[in-house]
Amino acid sequence: MDTTFTPEERVFRDEVRTWIKRYWTEELANRIADKSTFKEAQTELQKLLNDQGWMAPGWPEEYGGTGWSVTRRYIYNTEMARAGVLGPADPMVFGVSMVGPVIYTYGNEEQKKRFLPKILTSDEWWCQGYSEPGSGSDLASLKTKAELEGDHYVVNGAKIWTTYAHYADWIFCLVRTDSSGRKQEGISFLLIDMKTPGIKVNPIIGIDGRHTLNETEFNNVRVPKENLIGEQDKGWTYAKSLLTHERLYVANVSQSKRSLAELKKLAEREWAGGQPLAADPYFQQRISDIEIDLMALEFTELRVLSAAAAGKEPGAESSVLKLRGSEIAKALQDIKMDVAGYYAGIDDADNNANHSFANKTRIDFMYGRASSVYGGTNEIQKNIIAKAVLGF
Numbered sequence: 404m405d406t407t408f409t410p411e412e413r414v415f416r417d418e419v420r421t422w423i424k425r426y427w428t429e430e431l432a433n434r435i436a437d438k439s440t441f442k443e444a445q446t447e448l449q450k451l452l453n454d455q456g457w458m459a460p461g462w463p464e465e466y467g468g469t470g471w472s473v474t475r476r477y478i479y480n481t482e483m484a485r486a487g488v489l490g491p492a493d494p495m496v497f498g499v500s501m502v503g504p505v506i507y508t509y510g511n512e513e514q515k516k517r518f519l520p521k522i523l524t525s526d527e528w529w530c531q532g533y534s535e536p537g538s539g540s541d542l543a544s545l546k547t548k549a550e551l552e553g554d555h556y557v558v559n560g561a562k563i564w565t566t567y568a569h570y571a572d573w574i575f576c577l578v579r580t581d582s583s584g585r586k587q588e589g590i591s592f593l594l595i596d597m598k599t600p601g602i603k604v605n606p607i608i609g610i611d612g613r614h615t616l617n618e619t620e621f622n623n624v625r626v627p628k629e630n631l632i633g634e635q636d637k638g639w640t641y642a643k644s645l646l647t648h649e650r651l652y653v654a655n656v657s658q659s660k661r662s663l664a665e666l667k668k669l670a671e672r673e674w675a676g677g678q679p680l681a682a683d684p685y686f687q688q689r690i691s692d693i694e695i696d697l698m699a700l701e702f703t704e705l706r707v708l709s710a711a712a713a714g715k716e717p718g719a720e721s722s723v724l725k726l727r728g729s730e731i732a733k734a735l736q737d738i739k740m741d742v743a744g745y746y747a748g749i750d751d752a753d754n755n756a757n758h759s760f761a762n763k764t765r766i767d768f769m770y771g772r773a774s775s776v777y778g779g780t781n782e783i784q785k786n787i788i789a790k791a792v793l794g795f
């Protein structure tokens with residue numbers, strides 16, 4: 404890709420690299436990795452990005468976006484992912500990539516003024532209240548109820564898998580405001596302050612051993628009706644628009660490129676059968692296959708991003724990105740687990756570099772299983788592709 408960059412784009416790439424060198428210190432990375440300092444340190448990083456004007460590259464300039472070309476966004480994402488500054492599970496996605504675009508597209512002027520600046524400054528963190536204990540793939544069957552009483556909605560029900568709800572200041576929720584018609588028709592999109600009485604966040608510990616997930620209960624939670632986005636009962640339209648934005652960036656090409664580079668380094672270091680893995684033809688074949696798949700995905704992502712930059716709403720293409728992106732990310736983690744080999748079962752209490760590497764690989768592998776589930780499962784993406792692209 405390098406050869407296609409203009410001199411101005413190369414200057415921009417150097418600017419991003421200089422920023423990373425200056426601000427992405429080992430000390431900050433370690434504080435973000437430590438759960439006791441995570442929120443404070445992650446907020447610090449996001450504030451630094453915002454000071455530079457880089458917090459929400461995809462937003463329109465009038466709301467604080469960058470107005471970058473697709474190539475600049477590509478450079479930015481690649482450099483940030485290569486250095487490990489931005490990752491697929493960043494808490495900022497809920498504000499910047501999900502609710503932000505819904506607010507500036509469908510919200511009123513007061514809502515834009517009230518919420519967008521605090522997403523940019525990270526003074527308010529968001530989480531997503533879509534899934535429920537009985538509603539995942541069939542999201543429109545959701546039952547969390549909101550009844551209008553005077554100038555408040557009264558919300559009752561439960562959301563599940565609410566990532567980072569324990570850190571969030573606000574939650575955007577899909578709620579049922581009418582049950583009489585088609586199930587998609589009586590859904591509304593509400594913004595709810597997490598400090599409102601009646602909200603209870605119950606932790607769910609994942610198979611990776613970490614606490615990122617929660618169940619969030621709502622018991623007679625009173626929400627001012629000004630917090631409704633757009634029209635009552637029309638929330639399904641806004642919800643779907645948010646999901647296409649969510650899926651647009653879920654291909655995680657830059658992060659997979661970083662994983663591939665790490666894998667190549669590991670293959671030099673780890674030995675099997677008297678030679679480094681990098682010299683094993685079978686291993687080389689696996690790496691080459693995945694590199695080719697990743698390159699093809701990268702070009703697809705660039706095509707979709709160009710179309711989006713030209714004003715075309717991403718449609719079923721974002722499902723292709725989600726599907727292939729998660730398959731490739733998981734395949735890379737599979738190979739890394741093979742490289743970790745027998746270190747994988749050992750605890751890293753002794754801080755041995757090999758054990759830590761294997762432990763991290765195991766944790767990433769465990770969490771990584773979820774990439775074909777969150778943002779809509781891969782089976783559902785296949786249904787969308789079959790319907791919208793192949794016409795079945």
Ligand SMILES: Cc1cc2nc3c(=O)[nH]c(=O)nc-3n(C[C@H](O)[C@H](O)[C@H](O)COP(=O)(O)OP(=O)(O)OC[C@H]3O[C@@H](n4cnc5c(N)ncnc54)[C@H](O)[C@@H]3O)c2cc1C
Pocket residue numbers: 530531532533534535537538539540541563564565566616773776777778779780781782783786
């Ligand atoms: C790590 C993680 C983080 C998450 N974070 C959030 C969050 O922050 N906020 C939020 O709202 N949600 C979140 N989710 C929830 C996620 O969106 C749902 O898990 C997902 O939509 C699937 O729903 P489900 O788990 O109820 O599975 P189900 O819908 O019960 O599906 C079970 C299985 O059946 C298959 N299936 C279902 N219907 C069909 C069909 N029509 N055709 C073919 N196969 C089908 C599915 O593909 C799946 O394999 C998260 C999930 C995970 C794993």
